[in-house]
Structures are given as structure tokens and as C-alpha cells.
Amino acid sequence: MTADAAQEKQALKGLKGVVAADSTICDVDGDLGKLIYRGYNIHDLATNSTFEEVAYLLFKGELPNASQLKQFNDLLVHHREMEPPVVDFLNSIPSNTPPMAALRSAVSVSGVYDPLAEDNSPEANFEKSIRLTAEMSTIVAAIKRRMTGQALIAPRQDLSHAANFMYMMSGKVPSADAAKAMDLILILHAEHGLNASTFAGRVVAATLSDLYSAVTGAIGALKGPLHGGANTEVLKTLMEVASVENVKPWVDNVRAQKGKFMGFGHAVYKVEDPRAIHLKDLSHRLGVETGDTRWYDISIEMERVVFEAIHKNCNVDFYSASLQHYMGIPGDLFTCVFAASRIVGWCAHILEQLSDNKIIRPSSNYIGPAERSYVPMSARS
Ligand code: ACO
Secondary structure: OOHHHHHHHHHHHHHOOOOOOOOOOOOOOOOOOOEEEEOHHHHHHHHHHHHHHHHHHHHHHHHHOOHHHHHHHHHHHOOOOOOHHHHHHHHHOOOOOOOOHHHHHHHHHHHHHOOOOOOHHHHHHHHHHHHHHHHHHHHHHHHHHHOOOOOOOOOOOOOHHHHHHHHHHHHOOOOOHHHHHHHHHHHHHHHHHOOHHHHHHHHHHHOOOOOOHHHHHHHHHHHOOOOOHHHHHHHHHHHHHHHHHHHHHHHHHHHHHHOOOOOOOOOOOOOOHHHHHHHHHHHHHHHHOOOHHHHHHHHHHHHHHHHHHHHHOOOOOHHHHHHHHHHOOHHHHHHHHHHHHHHHHHHHHHHHHHHOOOOOOOOOOOOOOOOOOOOOOOHHO
């Protein structure tokens, strides 16, 4: 290719603004700060729905009626237990394994023992989606127990998805308020259009590989600190800042070093992230309830000072950090909690991708040396 032709074919770094799929699952309006799941505003779902209803909605396209919800919930409850080889795997890894690496590998192991793993029919993929949605929180809870040197706790059948998740992490049945807080976290993180991890999952699925491979790829993408891994980094920031008075000097220092503020900025939202509004409110409530508003107070001040400095709003990961900390969840586990919710969005997108598949294969713009004569070993310097 000539240099002129190469220049005309310039790469769009990060694919920002590129429309890579038609989707009926989720609309993210970055200018208006709106997030819509299958036509329903996230604020309505956060106020009125449960995670189980939202998962059904994302998978099936409609909110369930009472009997549809019961049937769906029965399936989720049925699949809560981990397969024994997954338990053995989690018990065999070092307790300091990074939680997202443990989750990525455990999901892959789970796929090895699923007889439906290689069946790419819509029915089998739907069943695997439900199974993984249920099993993922059991795996995440087990990772938390291993990290903290505690024995694993088997799931209970009589609790909601969110309450059971908290029970398996802590060994205590949570209060109705605590279970509602987890339910809200799960609803708000369940889906977000063609974000990096969902795109990764769709790329893998589009090769007609299997659902476990696609989800494993998505977990790998979510792990990075520019994506879901930011929530863990936010808690480290709050701990480092440690007081409201220290926020301004800390922010000035990061700016002087041209550093990044984790939990701020977004590839799509130009205004406030609608999910952050709910997480902020809940972080405040739990701060007051636990009698320790320090982490919320630092967060509020940081939101103000960072906005003044770089005109970036906080994103979903920012208040998720103080909130999960108040809920007793270790910082290193935050991204796994995110994954235990986003599994629904990933699976919904994988099902959608396969319903009208085309391999995803963009081009690169070659800017290396022009074609040249081969240099034999004896002539190389
Ligand atoms: N701190 C400092 N500067 C920033 C930040 C930030 N948090 N966000 C954006 N900027 C500046 C940078 O100079 C950036 O250029 P660079 O990426 O070359 O450093 C410039 O603004 C342009 O950024 P945008 O076009 O607004 O955002 P982009 O789409 O490139 O990146 C991203 C979005 C990755 C989220 C970015 O804002 C960021 O790194 N934020 C911190 C990490 C984070 O919180 N990630 C979680 C996002 S939400 C989620 O994935 C669940």
C-alpha cells in the first residue's frame, strides 16, 4: 500500500463511536445520562425490580409475570451449587491468587464439566446462561472465603439471589436492608451495552467458540483497571487519601504527575453516570448506619475536587467502592462482585450475537516498513 493510501485508512483508536452491532438489549445515552435495559429506565428498575426480574428481562426481552418469575427463579436456585471439580480447583489455588484470576479460571473449569458446554444451540446456551448466572456468585463467595482463610459455605435455597450471595460470603443471613443493597448493586451492574468486556465476549462468541470461552474472555477484559478493575483501585485511593482535608493536596499531586483518577471519566457518558446516583445515595445511607461516614465524606469531596480539576464526572466504579467497603466486602473482591452481576449482560449479548452471527474481524492499518528484500542470516548485522 502507498503511504497516501495508508494515511487515508487511518485507524480509529479505541474504536470510539464505531457502531459494531445492532442490539435490542441496552441503550446508553451518554449525552442525557440515560441507561435503558430493554426499554426500561434503570431508575425504574432500581426502584421497583429485583435482580432476578432484571436478569429475566435482559435474557428474554420482557419483564416476567409471577409464574414466569417463579420458574426462572427455581432454575437459578437449582444451579447455585458449584460442580465438585470447581470446588476442588478453588481449594487448590494459593489463597493470595488475584480474585479475578481465580474467577476467570474457575469459570473455565466449570465449562470443562458442563455436558452442554460445546452445544451452541439457543436452548443450550440459555440454560448455560442461567447456570452461570447462578454459579458465578457461589464462585465469587468461595473466592472471598478462600482469601480470608475461611471454609466455603454452601448456598441456601430459601434466600433471594442477593441475600444468598451475601450469606455465602459472610456466613450470616443479611438484614433485609443489606440484601436490598446487594440487589441494587447487581441490578445496576448487570448490563451496559458494548463495553470492553461485553465486546470481548461477543468477539469470542462470533467465532462459534463456546459460551464458557466467551465469558472467560469477558472476565479477562473486565479485570483491567481501565474497566471493571477501577472499583478496587478507587478503594486504594480512598485509603491512601484517608481524610477529607487530604483530598485537595492528593488531587493536586496526581495532576502534577499527570496521573489518572480511578472511578472518573467514561467512554460514553458526558454527564453524570445514572448508576452512580443510586450507589452514592446508598453509600451515604450505609455510612450513616454504620456510624462511619468517613469513606463517603472523602468520596463526596473527591468528586467535587476532581470535577473542578479535570471536568470529569465519576462513573459506576467510584461510589461502588465506599459502598462495598461499608458492606464488609474486601476491596480486592469488588471486581468479582461486578462480574457476578455483569454475567447476565455478557450472556444476553452472546445469545444475541449468535442469533444473527457474523465473525467480527476488523482491519488494521499497516504502518510498518514497505515490502523489502529478504536478508539472509550471514548478511545481518
Ligand atoms: N483521570 C485523569 N484524566 C482522565 C481521566 C481520569 N479518570 N479520564 C479521562 N482523562 C483524560 C485523559 O487525558 C484522557 O486521555 P488518555 O486516555 O490518553 O489518558 C482524556 O481525558 C480523554 O479521555 P476520554 O476520551 O474522555 O475517555 P476515554 O474514552 O479515552 O477513556 C476511561 C475512558 C478509560 C474510562 C477513562 O476515563 C479512564 O481511564 N478513567 C479511569 C479508569 C476508570 O474509572 N475506569 C472505569 C470506567 S467505567 C467501567 O468500565 C465500568
